[in-house]
Amino acid sequence: MTKGGDEKQGEDTASKAATLFPPMNDVIGYKLRRAQLAVFQDFLASFAKLKVRPAEFSVLVLIAQQPGLKQTEIADQLGIKRANFVALMDSIEKRGLAERRKSDSDKRSHSLHLTPRGAAFCRKMFAVWRDHEDRMIARLGGDEERARLITMLDRLAEPGG
Amino acid sequence: MTKGGDEKQGEDTASKAATLFPPMNDVIGYKLRRAQLAVFQDFLASFAKLKVRPAEFSVLVLIAQQPGLKQTEIADQLGIKRANFVALMDSIEKRGLAERRKSDSDKRSHSLHLTPRGAAFCRKMFAVWRDHEDRMIARLGGDEERARLITMLDRLAEPGG
DNA sequence: TATTGTTATACTCTATAACTATA
DNA sequence: TATAGTTATAGAGTATAACAATA
Numbered sequence: 001m002t003k004g005g006d007e008k009q010g011e012d013t014a015s016k017a018a019t020l021f022p023p024m025n026d027v028i029g030y031k032l033r034r035a036q037l038a039v040f041q042d043f044l045a046s047f048a049k050l051k052v053r054p055a056e057f058s059v060l061v062l063i064a065q066q067p068g069l070k071q072t073e074i075a076d077q078l079g080i081k082r083a084n085f086v087a088l089m090d091s092i093e094k095r096g097l098a099e100r101r102k103s104d105s106d107k108r109s110h111s112l113h114l115t116p117r118g119a120a121f122c123r124k125m126f127a128v129w130r131d132h133e134d135r136m137i138a139r140l141g142g143d144e145e146r147a148r149l150i151t152m153l154d155r156l157a158e159p160g161g
Numbered sequence: 162m163t164k165g166g167d168e169k170q171g172e173d174t175a176s177k178a179a180t181l182f183p184p185m186n187d188v189i190g191y192k193l194r195r196a197q198l199a200v201f202q203d204f205l206a207s208f209a210k211l212k213v214r215p216a217e218f219s220v221l222v223l224i225a226q227q228p229g230l231k232q233t234e235i236a237d238q239l240g241i242k243r244a245n246f247v248a249l250m251d252s253i254e255k256r257g258l259a260e261r262r263k264s265d266s267d268k269r270s271h272s273l274h275l276t277p278r279g280a281a282f283c284r285k286m287f288a289v290w291r292d293h294e295d296r297m298i299a300r301l302g303g304d305e306e307r308a309r310l311i312t313m314l315d316r317l318a319e320p321g322g
Numbered sequence: 323t324a325t326t327g328t329t330a331t332a333c334t335c336t337a338t339a340a341c342t343a344t345a
Numbered sequence: 346t347a348t349a350g351t352t353a354t355a356g357a358g359t360a361t362a363a364c365a366a367t368a
Contacts, residue, residue, distance in 0.1 A: 070326075070327095071326075071327065072325085072326065072327085082326075082327070082328090083327085083328075083329080083330095085327090086327070086328060086329085100327095106325090106326080107326095108325065108326040108327070109325090109326055109327080110326085110327075
């Protein structure tokens with residue numbers, strides 16, 4: 001495929017190297033990173049107009065699906081440190097898409113909710129995301145392939161199952 | 162019981178949200194990122210002793226396989242900007258693992274080569290990588306699954322084929 | 323004492339512009 | 346003019362420590 005000068009290296013070097021080093025094509029982590037970069041590139045281009053970054057997208061989706069959770073709970077689900085979540089949430093709140101509400105039961109915590117404007121914004125986001133996702137599924141070759149990919153990515157991300 | 166009815170969201174809210182937003186489990190980019198993070202975490206732990214980061218690993222592998230290429234050629238293959246490649250190569254050279262050689266044909270460019278120490282270091286790297294990679298293949302369920310994953314990741318990364 | 327949100331800080335990775343020396 | 350390597354710099358993303366308010 002795209003292996004460039006792989007087939008015709010100097011014979012000594014090639015055979016010696018072949019026994020010593022894996023081609024980068026065999027390195028799962030490397031392939032994962034390249035694929036993720038390519039998918040994020042399409043995502044960023046798709047959402048340039050709405051000015052939504054992947055992290056903001058995921059935060060808004062979680063607040064929409066699970067309104068009332070506190071910051072730490074949203075941050076934990078996404079693997080974001082609570083310290084880093086603050087600026088992210090500040091920006092979302094400043095744009096009027098979601099808000100922090102003081103909890104009655106625990107005055108330390110803020111529960112997170114979409115604003116009406118945020119709900120409308122999420123509908124636009126969903127349409128843009130759908131197009132993006134369909135492009136990725138097309139690259140993969142269809143829904144069946146996509147399902148198989150998700151299964152394998154879950155196995156990598158959650159070794160315990 | 163501050164969390165009240167978390168597992169049983171109000172039906173209106175839940176069904177409404179379900180039609181408006183994708184669960185993050187359906188977002189290929191998100192799943193890719195989480196899997197890549199998990200794999201890199203294992204990689205970083207595996208290579209902590211050798212103090213090799215993923216980018217350094219890939220650079221050393223490419224220099225080993227294609228000695229004599231110039232900086233831009235290595236950087237381009239890995240999707241690294243030539244400006245960012247400088248510090249990376251500085252560090253590798255400072256550790257005595259590879260070296261820049263002035264080219265006779267084009268005095269602007271540096272051709273890259275492993276040092277003898279770098280070649281020995283790469284053999285150690287290979288053994289560590291093999292263990293890491295085997296763990297990832299085990300997570301996936303075997304070599305056949307791994308091959309399928311690589312195929313799909315290539316489709317995402319190289320939409321043209 | 324422990325936890326929630328916050329600030330400050332630092333380190334990595336990435337992206338761009340501009341310089342130098344060669345071509 | 347253009348290219349290879351370099352420098353400087355700025356922006357994200359991420360990690361840790363410490364503090365105030367509250368539990």
